[in-house]
Amino acid sequence: xxxxxxxxxxxxxxxxxxxxxxxxxxxxxxxxxxxxxxxxxxxxxxxxxxxxxxxxxxxxxxxxxxxxxxxxxxxxxxxxxxxxxxxxxxxxxxxxxxxxxxxxxxxxxxxxxxxxxxxxxxxxxxxxxxxxxxxxxxxxxxxxxxxxxxxxxxxxxxxxxxxxxxxxxxxxxxxxxxxxxxxxxxxxxxxxxxxxxxxxxxxxxxxxxxxxxxxxxxxxxxxxxxxxxxxxxxxxxxxxxxxxxxxxxxxxxxxxxxxxxxxxxxxxxxxxxxxxxxxxxxxxxxxxxxxxxxxxxxxxxxxxxxxxxxxxxxxxxxxxxxxxxxxxxxxxxxxxxxxxxxxxxxxxxxxxxxxxxxxxxxxxxxxxxxxxxxxxxxxxxxxxxxxxxxxxxxxxxxxxxxxxxxxxxxxxxxxxxxxxxxxxxxxxxxxxxxxxxxxxxxxxxxxxxxxxxxxxxxxxxxxxxxxxxxxxxxxxxxxxxxxxxxxxxxxxxxxxxxxxxxxxxxxxxxxxxxxxxxxxxxxxxxxxxxxxxxxxxxxxxxxxxxxxxxxxxxxxxxxxxxxxxxxxxxxxxxxxxxxx
Numbered sequence: 001x002x003x004x005x006x007x008x009x010x011x012x013x014x015x016x017x018x019x020x021x022x023x024x025x026x027x028x029x030x031x032x033x034x035x036x037x038x039x040x041x042x043x044x045x046x047x048x049x050x051x052x053x054x055x056x057x058x059x060x061x062x063x064x065x066x067x068x069x070x071x072x073x074x075x076x077x078x079x080x081x082x083x084x085x086x087x088x089x090x091x092x093x094x095x096x097x098x099x100x101x102x103x104x105x106x107x108x109x110x111x112x113x114x115x116x117x118x119x120x121x122x123x124x125x126x127x128x129x130x131x132x133x134x135x136x137x138x139x140x141x142x143x144x145x146x147x148x149x150x151x152x153x154x155x156x157x158x159x160x161x162x163x164x165x166x167x168x169x170x171x172x173x174x175x176x177x178x179x180x181x182x183x184x185x186x187x188x189x190x191x192x193x194x195x196x197x198x199x200x201x202x203x204x205x206x207x208x209x210x211x212x213x214x215x216x217x218x219x220x221x222x223x224x225x226x227x228x229x230x231x232x233x234x235x236x237x238x239x240x241x242x243x244x245x246x247x248x249x250x251x252x253x254x255x256x257x258x259x260x261x262x263x264x265x266x267x268x269x270x271x272x273x274x275x276x277x278x279x280x281x282x283x284x285x286x287x288x289x290x291x292x293x294x295x296x297x298x299x300x301x302x303x304x305x306x307x308x309x310x311x312x313x314x315x316x317x318x319x320x321x322x323x324x325x326x327x328x329x330x331x332x333x334x335x336x337x338x339x340x341x342x343x344x345x346x347x348x349x350x351x352x353x354x355x356x357x358x359x360x361x362x363x364x365x366x367x368x369x370x371x372x373x374x375x376x377x378x379x380x381x382x383x384x385x386x387x388x389x390x391x392x393x394x395x396x397x398x399x400x401x402x403x404x405x406x407x408x409x410x411x412x413x414x415x416x417x418x419x420x421x422x423x424x425x426x427x428x429x430x431x432x433x434x435x436x437x438x439x440x441x442x443x444x445x446x447x448x449x450x451x452x453x454x455x456x457x458x459x460x461x462x463x464x465x466x467x468x469x470x471x472x473x474x475x476x477x478x479x480x481x482x483x484x485x486x487x488x489x490x491x492x493x494x495x496x497x498x499x500x501x502x503x504x505x506x507x508x509x510x511x512x513x514x515x516x517x518x519x520x521x522x523x524x525x526x527x528x529x530x531x532x533x534x535x536x537x538x539x540x541x542x543x544x545x546x547x548x549x550x551x552x553x554x555x556x557x558x559x560x561x562x563x564x565x566x567x568x569x570x571x572x573x574x575x576x577x578x579x580x
Contacts, residue, residue, distance in 0.1 A: 029060055029068040036060065036070055037079045040115075046092045077109045084114040084144065107137045112180065114144040128164050137171040142178030142200050150184030161185055166192030166212060174200045182206045188214075195259050196223050215259050229262060229299050230254045234307040241275065241285035242314040242350065249281040249307060251295055265295040275309050285311040315348040318402060318413045325382065327419035332390055332448035334421070339366075339381035344400065344413050346372035354378055354413075355401040360385070362392055363417060367400070382417060389449045390423045390458060423458040424448050432469070435476040436493050439469030481528035488528035503530055513537035 026041045038047065038060065046063040049072070060078075061069040072078065128148050148163045163182035166172050168191035174180075175196075181203035188194060188209045195215050196202075202222040214224040235250040253263055267277040274289035283293055290310050297303040325340045346352050354370045368379045380400065399412040423446035433439030443462060444453045452467050454460040477490030477498045489500035503525035513519030519537030524530065 027062060027068070029062070029070050031070040031076075034073065034076050035079065036072060036076050037081065040080075040082050040087055041085065074106075077111060079111040079113050080115045081113040082116050084116070086116045086118045086147075107139060109139050109141075111141045111143060111176075112146040112178070114146065116145070116147040117149050118147070138173070140172060140174045140176075142174065142176035142180050144178050145181075145203075146178060147181040147203075148183075149181070162187070162189035163207065164188045166190045166194060168192060171195070173197075176200055179203045180206075186210045188212050193259075213257070215262065227255065227258070229258055229297060229303060231305075232265065232295060232297055232303055233305045234293075234295065236307055238308045238310070239283075240310045240312060241283070242312060243285055243287060244314075245285045247283040247285070247309075249277070249283055249293060249295070251281070251305065262299055264298040266298060268294050268296075269309075270294070274311050283309060285309070287311060288313055312349060314350050314404075314409075316350055316352060316402075316404060316409050316411060317346075317348040318352070318411075319345045319347045320413050320415050321345070323414065324416040324418070327382070327384055327417065329420040329422060330384065331422050331424045332388075332446060333424060334384075334386075336386055337383050339364075339383040342380045342382065342415055343377050344372070344380055344402075345377045346374050349374050350409075351405055352402045353405060355403065360398075362388060362396060363398070365398070365400070372402075384419060384421070388421055390421045390446070391449070392421055394418060394420055423451070423453065425453070425456050425458065427456070433472050434493055435472050435474065438471050440467050441469065443467045483525070483528045483530040488525055488530060501527070503528070505532070509537075510534060511537070513540055515540040515542055 028037075028039045028041075030037045030039070047060065048063045049058060049060050051058055057071045059069055060072050150161045150163055161184050163184040164172075164187065166188060170192040171194075172192065173195040177199040179201035182188060183205070184207050186209065187202070187207040189211055191211055193213045193215075204222065206222070209224045213227075215227045231254045233252050233254075235252060239247060239249075241247055249267075251263070251265060265281075267279065267281050269275055269277050269283075269291050270293075271289060271291035272286075274287060274291040275283050275285045275293070277283045277293050281293075281295065288311055290308065293307045293309055295305050295307075321343045323342070325342060327340055328337060330337060344354065351371065351373050354367055354372065356365075356367060356370070362385055364381075364383050364385055366381045368381075369376075370378070372378055382398075396417045397414065398417055399414045401410060401412055403410045423444075425444040425446055428440065428443050428445055430442040431439045444456050444458070445451070446453070446458065451458075452462040452464065454462055475492035475494065475496055475498055477492055480490075481488050482491055482497075483489070483503070487500050487502055490498040492498055504527050505523040506526050507521055508524045508531075510520040510522060516539060518539055520534045521537055522534040523532040
């Protein structure tokens with residue numbers, strides 16, 4: 001409020017008023033509610049607007065110290081009047097320098113009610129000067145006859161004083177049913193914008209108008225060139241809406257610099273059962289069908305434009321192709337796999353947004369796009385996440401969420417992914433337990449996940465206790481007999497001697513002795529097989545029958561007979577061997 005208040009004051013200051021006044025006194029500032037009336041009725045001091053000492057309030061006062069003073073609030077209307085009298089004398093409205101840098105623009109409401117500053121050659125500084133306050137815009141209302149005049153001395157001409165000075169960036173809207181006479185080098189000068197209503201009149205005899213953009217849609221050509229509206233057009237000539245949607249239509253104006261208060265149209269719908277339109281051009285879709293929205297200019301009813309509205313039901317739908325995929329089978333500890341792909345298509349008539357679900361516990365899912373217009377497709381790559389174990393589920397019911405653009409609709413695109421991760425099995429044979437070592441049953445072991453299984457398929461997991469055979473508490477003799485010269489025995493793997501006994505020796509003939517050669521025999525333990533060194537068997541002696549005859553001839557005869565028998569046997573053996 002203080003800021004606007006300050007701006008309001010600044011605007012007032014912008015309008016420096018220098019007018020001839022008498023020296024009789026009687027100038028007043030009177031505030032009644034939101035109306036401040038400044039009456040100039042005699043020779044008077046300058047009027048000024050200043051900030052008070054606290055910098056919070058702006059006051060209007062006379063510079064000569066007359067007691068009249070009032071605070072100007074932001075919503076006040078400031079009325080300047082001479083009560084229809086023509087004031088002669090030097091008069092001005094001054095603005096304190098601390099009002100020259102306003103923080104933001106403000107609009108000031110000023111009324112000229114029979115306010116007349118005489119155009120007198122003796123007094124030249126009566127300009128309504130707004131040139132240094134380009135953040136102030138003015139709504140000026142004219143009541144009765146008004147006049148702001150600048151003298152015609154050489155100073156006026158040389159300094160180019162104007163009756164109404166509107167700076168670049170400022171806007172004046174001059175209305176009311178009164179008139180005003182503006183005289184000086186120019187009636188209106190500078191580079192601002194001036195809007196004039198139909199009723200406001202520029203009195204004959206005013207000075208020329210220069211360097212302003214002037215809009216005048218009345219027949220009063222005295223204000224200057226009349227700027228006319230040529231055409232209007234909807235920004236969207238065709239628009240498709242969904243049932244329940246609202247659409248704010250927009251219109252382009254030609255020429256584009258037509259003032260805002262000239263940019264007024266009325267709207268209508270050819271079929272309000274399909275869509276309605278309000279006074280601001282907001283279209284509301286009601287049911288499926290077509291309608292035409294027409295906008296008609298209030299300045300010229302012959303200037304119209306139309307927009308074709310098609311209303312459809314919202315359809316949110318997707319298709320997934322294929323909706324089932326199978327990833328290649330892998331063993332635990334596998335290398336990264338190639339992706340398989342599915343396609344999600346927008347099968348509805350609305351734009352949808354696909355949501356990434358972030359990191360999946362088992363799969364890596366990547367979308368190549370997230371926004372799908374009707375009939376557009378997104379390619380989705382799917383592969384196993386690295387490092388999964390065979391315990392991972394083998395079938396996933398996956399989905400990707402899709403929504404409409406404002407998030408009020410939500411649904412899911414479903415698909416199924418099947419895959420197999422096998423254990424990297426190693427077969428372990430059964431082993432008996434011993435006195436020193438545990439044994440184990442036959443099993444399969446997956447080194448990657450460090451688990452034991454009953455079979456190669458890994459369907460029945462075993463615990464370490466299940467596969468382990470505890471050590472044997474008694475000594476476990478070896479199958480092999482150990483021995484020394486006198487005893488044989490077993491040895492436990494712990495080194496202890498077991499089952500020690502004296503050898504049970506038996507004679508074993510290695511070679512029979514004959515009458516011509518020695519034989520060989522040894523003692524061997526029947527239990528452990530330990531053998532002693534061999535023993536020679538002497539040559540056998542020939543026994544001759546005792547006939548009582550002891551002559552040499554008898555002995556010779558006996559030997560001859562034995563030799564003959566041996567020779568005969570040898571011949572027979574050689575013959576059979578040859579035949580064989």
